[in-house]
Amino acid sequence: MVKGKLQQSLAILNPIRTVDLRDKTGNFEAILQGLLSDLETPNTLSVLLCEQIAESIFWMRRHVEDKELILLEATAEKIDKAQSSYGGDRAYTAEDIKQVLLGDETLKQKINDELKKASFNSTSTSFDGCRAMAFISRAKVIRIADDLIQRQMLNIRHLQRSLDAIDMKSRIIKRMDLELERIERDLTVLEHDPEAD
Amino acid sequence: MTQKQTKANRENAKKSTGPRTRSGKGRSSQNSIKHGLNQVLDLEHDNRFIMLLRLVKDDGYAHDEAYSIVSAILDHRRVMDACDQQYHAVGEIYGRAETMMIQDLESDAELGRITIGYNDTLKIARFKARVKRTNERLGSVLVQRVKRLAKLIRYQRRSIAQIRRITQEIKNDKTNPFIFDL
Secondary structure, eight states, X not given: OHHHHHHHHXXXXXXXXXXXXXXXXXXXXHHHHHHHHTOSXXXXXXXXXXXXXHHHHHHHHHHHHHHHHHHHHHHHHHHHHHHOSSOOSOSOOHHHHHHHHTTOHHHHHHHHHHHHHOTTOOSOSSHHHHHHHHHHHTHXXXXXXXXXXXXXXXXXXXXXXXXXXXXXXXXXXXXXXXXXXXXXXXXXXXXXXXXXX | OOHHHHHHHHHHHHHOOSOOSHHHHHHHTXXXXXXXXXXXXXXXXXXXXXXXXXXXXXXXXXXXXXXXXXXXXXXXXXXXXXXXXXXXXXOOOOOHHHXXXXXXXXXXXXXXXXXXXXXXXXXXXXXXXXXXXXXXXXXXXXXXXXXXXXXXXXXXXXXXXXXXXXXXXXXXXXXXXXXXXX
16 A cells, blocks of 8 residues: 555656755665655645655755764864874774764773873863863854754755645545535526526 | 066967857856855746646646746755755765775675776775875865855745745635636
């Protein structure tokens, strides 16, 4: 049943696709298919709006990932600065910082030990200290990223309401009501048509 | 500057006067455009618009309704396409997928499953160098992306509000003339 609706929606959408994202992950397509399979009465407008909603969800996830990456990268940068003042290759990357935050205590301990030993360390002596410093240094950008996420949330909400407003079920009922009204009016006109008398 | 030098400068300037071909002039005419979102949409000559308008009308919407909603959606598309363009304009970030693909290739080669030629080795080395360079400036790329996209928030707000307003009008329209076209 769901698969049938998805096929039906995709058949409408595929020739008229408007969203062309450079997405290598396939996330957008997964979100879109999920939304389309929930669509009760697919038509051109509803599948177009679903496509826009899927894009907004995709952008929201993208902004969340970017925000996280900004913080991780800034933390790695602070640790690097604290460890050495000579520059050169990075000792830790954003990926390493993520591992620590996911619970890699060994790596955290290693970073803490290195920070304590660093002779030129004037920044911070712990991983958590570096993380706090990173947050402060990127506070402005984080706020902008939050605005972007908030914008996508509002976009989704508005598009959902738009989809609700053009819902074919209610339109069909409205159509039928008006059609009945028209028939009734026509009938009345016929009844009082002087030529008919 | 002597008169002779001024004359020489003018003569030299005539030799290098920017793009000459039609396509070159066309490209350079777009140089100062940042996102073009303040320009008026030219819908009359847009094939996509014409097709969507026909399909939406086929679903039972009146011409005016279909025209408004399709133009609003295409305006929104223009904004979101500009966002995507701005997002990628700063520079690509190579993720784990690409790095893991290279690692898989190298381990396969070590195990003798595949053979990597000299040219492929060079390509892999270049790719690794690119990943390293990207990681070194990852922070600045991310910050630039966020700042660039922030400039487009107000356009998103405008286009979404337009879609919302039109769909609400369609919903509230009790004397919809298209219904009599049944």
